[in-house]
Structure formats: structure tokens, C-alpha cells
Amino acid sequence: MKARGWLYLIAATLLAAPWVLPGYALEVAIQVLILALFATAFNLVFAETGLLSFGHAAFFGVGAYTSALLMQRASWPYLLTLPAAVGTAAALALLIGFFSVRTSRIYFTMLTLAFAQLVWAVVHKWYAFTGGDNGVTGLQPGQLWSDPHALYYLALLLTVVTFLLAVRLHLAPFGYALRAIRDNQARAEAVGLSPFGYLLAAFTLSGALAGAAGFLQVAWQRSAFPDFLYWTKSAEVIIATILGGAQSILGPSLGSLVFVELGAFVQSHTEYWPLVLGLVLLGLVLFLPRGLAGLGGARAGD
């Protein structure tokens, strides 16, 4: 089995990476995993429902802040803040989704953007609670999670779980229902599917998983900043997803790998990384409309 061989190879590479990569490269690898988790979560909504959320940074950021504030103010151990981070992100996604998923296309994008910016504005200015634009810094996630090896495996575990969940949902009736709604809402309703419930469930799940990515970011950076919630962070996850190819199940992870590694490489040579990224994206949109995954011609999962 050729496919199984590849799978073993990828699994072995991912498991062996921390023992092969030098310190800095391992830090970058953790960042790849965090973005891959975030992008896979984002794509649950984008690929399956066709709705482009421009507000996912809010869930990422609220997950991060939940974890950071619980550690700083209530001295919770790092790992215990995971359910809390996922929970608050899910609650926020449920709230925003409740208002947003009824709207369509550009209005959905604008509404998620507006909600996320509203949350950003509050986090950015609420000095008494969130530390305002100073962020929450100097966090101590404990001895174990300060070791990049341990953090790598934690990130790998969460990313793989999210990935398997995304594959499972894609193949489950739930995924079929979402795609039916995406392709023709009126027809989906006619056969008895309730778009609102399905879309809200997908949006909430996606937001909750984005919160897990924020939780990981806190241990990696030992701080949380309002920038985690700013709209450019939402743009970043969209870029990584489309760069890899939103229609492929591996696309978001592949895009995250390229995005982070290319970024680390370019930044070690020049400060003009945004310029390089901008030019890469222009080339991508104009010449490679289906993302990197489109190069192989395969559409996994379809």
C-alpha cells in the first residue's frame, strides 16, 4: 500500500522531529503545528460551509487570554487551562455564530470581522483585566512545558486530534449536510436539513479548536497580546489555508508549514518578509488558483 507507506513516513518524521531539529528549528516547528491546528479549525467552516470567517483571531485570542489569565491570576497549572480556553472560545463562537451564520457571503465575512474587532477593542483597552496593549507577559507554564520537546508533542497531539476530527466530520453525515447546505441552501432545506443548526454547530466547533491553538501559543510565547485578536491574525490563517489549498484536507497544514517555514527562512535574511509574502501571494492568486495542494492534482477526501 503506497498511501500507507507515506502515512508511516509522515508519522515517523513528525515523531522524530524534536530529536533531530536544533533548538531554533524546533521552536519554528511548534509554530507550524500551532498554525496548522488553527488553519484546520478555520477550514472546518470555510471548506465545508463556504462561509469565509474574518473573525477567527477572536477565538484564537480568547483561548490564549483565558489560559494566560488563569495562569497569572489564579495560578492554574498550564494543562488545566486547556478545557477552559476551549470552553470560552466555544462560548464566544456560539454567541458570534448565533448572530452571524444566518447572514450570507460578504455580510458573514464583515459581521465576523466586526465582532472580532469588537472583542479586540475590549481586550486592547481593558487594562484592569487584560493588561491592555501591554498584554499578559512573564508567564511560567511550569518546568515540563518550558521544555520545547514536551510542548512540541503536546502541539502535535492536539493538531493530530483536530486533523482526525476534521477528516471524520468530512466523511460523516454531518459533513455531507454542511456541503449540501453550502452547495444549495434551498434544496438542503427542502430535504429537511436546518441550515442554522448545522452551521452554528460547525462554527462553534471551529471556534473551540481555534481556542486550543491560542492555548498552545501562550506556552510557546509565554505571553498573550491583543495582536492575537487583531484582524491581521485572521488574515494570516486565511492565507495559510488558501496557500495550502482549502479544498484539500491536508491543505491547511501544508499551507501552515510553508507559511511559517518560509517566514522563518526569509526573516533570517531580510526584514522585508511581508513584501516577499505579498509577492508570493500575488503569484499564487494569479497563477496557482487551487493552492499548493492543487499542484498534485489530487483532491483528497472528494
Add this chain to the structure above:
Amino acid sequence: MDIGFLLLQFLTGLAYASSLFLLAVGLSLIFGALGIVNFAHGSFYMLGAYLLYWVVRGNPEGLWWGMLLVVALGLVIGALVERLLMRPVYGRPEHYQILLTYALLLVIEDGVKLLFGPAYKSLGPPAALAYPVWIAGAPFPAYYFVQIALALLVAGLLWFFLQRTRTGALVRAATLDREMLEALGVNVPKLLTAVFALGVALATLGGAATLPMQTVSPGIAVEAVISAFIVVVVGGLGSVWGALLGAFLIGEIQAFGVLILPDFAIAFVYLLMVVVLLVRPWGLLGRPPAVRT
């Protein structure tokens, strides 16, 4: 709180609204006619400020002809961008257009850094306007009146152009039904180039006009584009009057919000955007999307 103070605050809001209008009205025009959400719009605004600084070589007295030159440059840049980059993505899903314009945002931001350096740039108002006007016993920058007048002038000219000229009528028609326009023998691609160029020129003018009162850095682009989105979403995507109303509301909410809850004035603005999107998604003065059969 006396009435003079409130008047002063109102005028400050109005000055802010004026630059918001110049920034946002082009975004609205472009969305209306081309259907493209232009994330690079704030970058053209930022570029306009830098271009003005460049053409007048840091001399405030060159402001007037400098602004004219910036508008001309904006038209050329806009036309080139539309021809080379936008045209291939018409009719493609929205996320490609968003990605493309976001890429443009990144390129312009770093391009400006490369060309002009990362330092902040500032340019005072011309000597004739570099004094405060005393209103109710408090100083108010005279240049703000120039900004307000400029916004009103542009609004008037746009009204004349869109309502009273043949080309303007075609632009309005393009926001309604591009295919029909094409079928009637109108050169739609050329028209879209013109609209995009006009929108970009307005943004560069807006940026140039704020330079005498504000220092600029390449980073203002990402803030500006979000402000522009708020204005056009509140006023109505594709509507010029909506942009005027939206800019007025946002400017005044900022000016008075600062008095009530200084830290959260910006949150009020986002809240207004959320509420408008929920209650009237097409904006206060926008047109509900036509139901196509």
C-alpha cells in the same frame, strides 16, 4: 459641559469624519461597481500621504499643487493595478480577491518602507493655515476647516459626476447589472478601470489631506482599511451618500465617545457596525440585494 465645548467636539468629529469620507467613498465605489472588497484601500490612503511628502519634498507650502499631483498619481496607480492585478480575478470566488488585495497591502506597506524608510513622516499645514481659530475660547486648528471643505467639495463633485454625467450613469448602472451593460454595448472593462482608478485616487487624496495634521507611518494602512470598512458597512456598501453618513456617524461617535468612556470609544464604533449588520446588513443607505431568479 457648556455648549461651546460641545461645538468644539462636534467640529473635531466633523474633521475626522471628513478624512474618513475621502478614505471610504472610494472603497464603496469600487465595491459597488467591481464587487471587490479591497483590503489594500487603506494602503492607497497611506501611500497618498507618502506621495504628498515626496512631491513637495517636505515643504508645507506645496500642499495645494502637491495634492493635485497626488490625485493624478493615484489615478495612474489605480488604473495600472486594476489592469494588471484585478482584472484576472473578476468572477473568481471572493476569497481570491481578498487574498489578492491583502497581498497588495503587504507589498505596498513594505514597498513604502523600502522607498521612504521606516521613519514617521510629518508635514505641518501651510503657514497661512498654521494658526488656531478660537472657538468658544478654545483653540481649533484652522486646517480642519480645509479638510471639512474638501470632503464637502468631493461629495458635491461625486454627486454631479454620478447623477448628471453619462459616464456617471454608466457607473451606477454597473453597480446594478454589469452583464446587461455589456450587452448594451458599453465598454465595461474600461469603465471598471476608470472606477477603480477614481477610487484609488480618492483614497490617496484622503491620505494626502490628513498629512498636515497627522504623522504617518506605513502601519496606518491596516487601521485605515478597517475604518473604511466600518464606514461603508454602516452607510451601505456601494453607496456614496452612505459613505458620507457613515463617516459622519463614526467621526462623531469617536469624538463624543471619548468624553463618555475614553478607552472604549473605538469599541462603540465596532458595536455600531455589528448592530447595523444585524438589523440592516446592506447598510443604512444601501440597497437590499436584488433577488435573482
